[in-house]
Amino acid sequence: MASLKELLGAIRYPNKEKIDLITKAYHFAEKAHAGQKRYSGEPYFTHVAETAMILAELGMGRRTISAGLLHDVIEDAKISPEELTKHFGKEIVFLVEGVTKLGTIRYKGEERHVESLRKFFVAMSHDIRVIIIKLADRLHNMRTLEYIPEEKQRRIAMETMEIYIPLAYRLGIRKLKREMEDLAFKYIDPQRFEELKKAIKESAPEKEKKLEKFRKFLLKMVEKENMSEVESDMRVKSIYSVHRKIIQKHRDIDKIYDMHALRMQVKNAADCYKMLGIIHGIWRPLPGRIKDYIAFPKPNGYQSLHTTVFTGDGDILEVQIRTHDMHRNAEYGFAAHISYKEWDTGIQDPHYTWFKQFFSGRAKKHPAPVAVDKERMKHIPQWITELVDVQSYINIPTEFMENLRSDFFEHRMFIFDPKGEVIDLPIGSSIIDYAYAMDAKSGNKLFSARVHDKIASLNTILKNGDIVNIITQPNAKPTKKWLEYCRTANAKKHIRDALTKQEKKANIKRQNS
Numbered sequence: 001m002a003s004l005k006e007l008l009g010a011i012r013y014p015n016k017e018k019i020d021l022i023t024k025a026y027h028f029a030e031k032a033h034a035g036q037k038r039y040s041g042e043p044y045f046t047h048v049a050e051t052a053m054i055l056a057e058l059g060m061g062r063r064t065i066s067a068g069l070l071h072d073v074i075e076d077a078k079i080s081p082e083e084l085t086k087h088f089g090k091e092i093v094f095l096v097e098g099v100t101k102l103g104t105i106r107y108k109g110e111e112r113h114v115e116s117l118r119k120f121f122v123a124m125s126h127d128i129r130v131i132i133i134k135l136a137d138r139l140h141n142m143r144t145l146e147y148i149p150e151e152k153q154r155r156i157a158m159e160t161m162e163i164y165i166p167l168a169y170r171l172g173i174r175k176l177k178r179e180m181e182d183l184a185f186k187y188i189d190p191q192r193f194e195e196l197k198k199a200i201k202e203s204a205p206e207k208e209k210k211l212e213k214f215r216k217f218l219l220k221m222v223e224k225e226n227m228s229e230v231e232s233d234m235r236v237k238s239i240y241s242v243h244r245k246i247i248q249k250h251r252d253i254d255k256i257y258d259m260h261a262l263r264m265q266v267k268n269a270a271d272c273y274k275m276l277g278i279i280h281g282i283w284r285p286l287p288g289r290i291k292d293y294i295a296f297p298k299p300n301g302y303q304s305l306h307t308t309v310f311t312g313d314g315d316i317l318e319v320q321i322r323t324h325d326m327h328r329n330a331e332y333g334f335a336a337h338i339s340y341k342e343w344d345t346g347i348q349d350p351h352y353t354w355f356k357q358f359f360s361g362r363a364k365k366h367p368a369p370v371a372v373d374k375e376r377m378k379h380i381p382q383w384i385t386e387l388v389d390v391q392s393y394i395n396i397p398t399e400f401m402e403n404l405r406s407d408f409f410e411h412r413m414f415i416f417d418p419k420g421e422v423i424d425l426p427i428g429s430s431i432i433d434y435a436y437a438m439d440a441k442s443g444n445k446l447f448s449a450r451v452h453d454k455i456a457s458l459n460t461i462l463k464n465g466d467i468v469n470i471i472t473q474p475n476a477k478p479t480k481k482w483l484e485y486c487r488t489a490n491a492k493k494h495i496r497d498a499l500t501k502q503e504k505k506a507n508i509k510r511q512n513s
């Protein structure tokens with residue numbers, strides 16, 4: 001278990017304020033959970049201390065780390081939010097309550113609309129820090145999954161794979177993603193996991209030796225070039241990534257060239273290209289394997305140069321080149337930005353103001369346009385820019401901006417079926433829209449519906465959080481009127497198709513009679 005000393009040792013830029021708050025939260029949580037045990041037999045407090053440790057390692061600030069320590073005291077130690085507020089203030093309680101709320105979202109293994117569930121998860125969190133605490137909480141639960149009753153293990157592993165890992169990936173927090181992936185994979189497909197683990201382990205010593213030889217030679221060459229701040233290390237692919245690559249590329253395990261990769265970190269982007277030049281000057285690159293993610297970052301913001309070269313001794317090696325900053329972003333993603341910047345110090349970084357507003361839901365009413373330079377915009381993951389149209393914060397005429405801005409919370413809502421499966425729909429959608437969003441058949445055979453257990457007419461406009469039970473009948477059909485009662489293009493298309501078919505049938509009947 002992380003001792004207080006270890007935890008304090010792990011925080012970035014420690015100062016008295018940070019140390020005092022975290023120390024207070026540590027003792028408070030320890031006392032609150034006293035006597036409680038985990039499935040593993042360890043004190044319950046171990047779990048929250050480890051969660052806080054993960055947050056500290058991610059470089060999170062004092063409130064986030066404290067909330068990590070306190071994240072289970074309301075739910076599991078029966079401390080009231082009022083009492084917690086007295087000791088720690090509103091902001092930390094807001095974070096703790098956010099984490100508690102997210103805990104109620106469950107993936108049950110039958111959802112067809114996993115993407116909606118992910119969006120719902122994000123919308124429920126209201127603050128990026130809540131998601132990051134929840135990810136740290138989940139990582140520790142995954143580390144100790146072996147102690148959980150067997151019948152629960154698979155569901156939790158699946159939930160991690162379907163909800164938590166994609167979020168960690170999209171937030172660019174590879175550090176969490178990689179570890180969680182292998183932990184989850186182990187429970188989802190134990191046999192395959194063991195097979196691959198063994199194969200990787202067997203080939204590792206030889207590959208590592210070759211990589212080391214290559215690295216030494218390269219560093220010698222680099223020395224002549226007068227480049228400063230060069231660092232290198234080895235990156236080993238996670239077992240799950242190897243598994244996915246084998247499936248996607250229909251490839252044998254020994255044809256996966258990037259299982260081990262050499263990673264070079266340099267001072268700036270110019271040095272990245274210079275390093276690439278040095279490498280290609282010595283070793284011949286494999287055609288089609290050079291990737292410039294610096295000029296074309298991945299949607300989640302990842303930047304790096306990748307190349308694969310023939311090492312000369314019949315082997316092939318992948319080299320990744322990036323700056324120290326790019327590396328930090330690749331490992332910590334959004335966590336890297338929020339941690340050492342504004343949230344703990346109160347400094348407003350315009351780059352993240354929109355982000356804060358987005359998660360706090362305050363972006364709803366005409367946010368003052370913030371001057372954001374386009375250069376930095378490149379680092380915002382695409383899936384987030386899709387939710388909040390970031391472009392609209394840059395000089396665009398107001399009217400145009402009004403039309404363009406698609407504030408996720410303003411325009412989308414979440415509708416549940418009685419089993420808790422969630423679908424997100426544009427605001428103003430009706431029962432008909434909902435039925436077609438489930439699938440075309442539910443729409444075409446829609447007969448009646450219940451909203452929160454009360455019979456409702458099909459043109460009822462739904463509200464965020466409604467629980468809708470669709471009732472279908474084999475001989476039900478859409479009518480022309482339905483077109484007026486729906487707003488999604490998906491529903492309209494299916495209704496028109498069905499109407500055309502009905503007409504054709506009627507014509508044939510007429511002709512035949």
Ligand code: MN
Pocket residue numbers: 047071072137
């Ligand atoms: Mn927990």
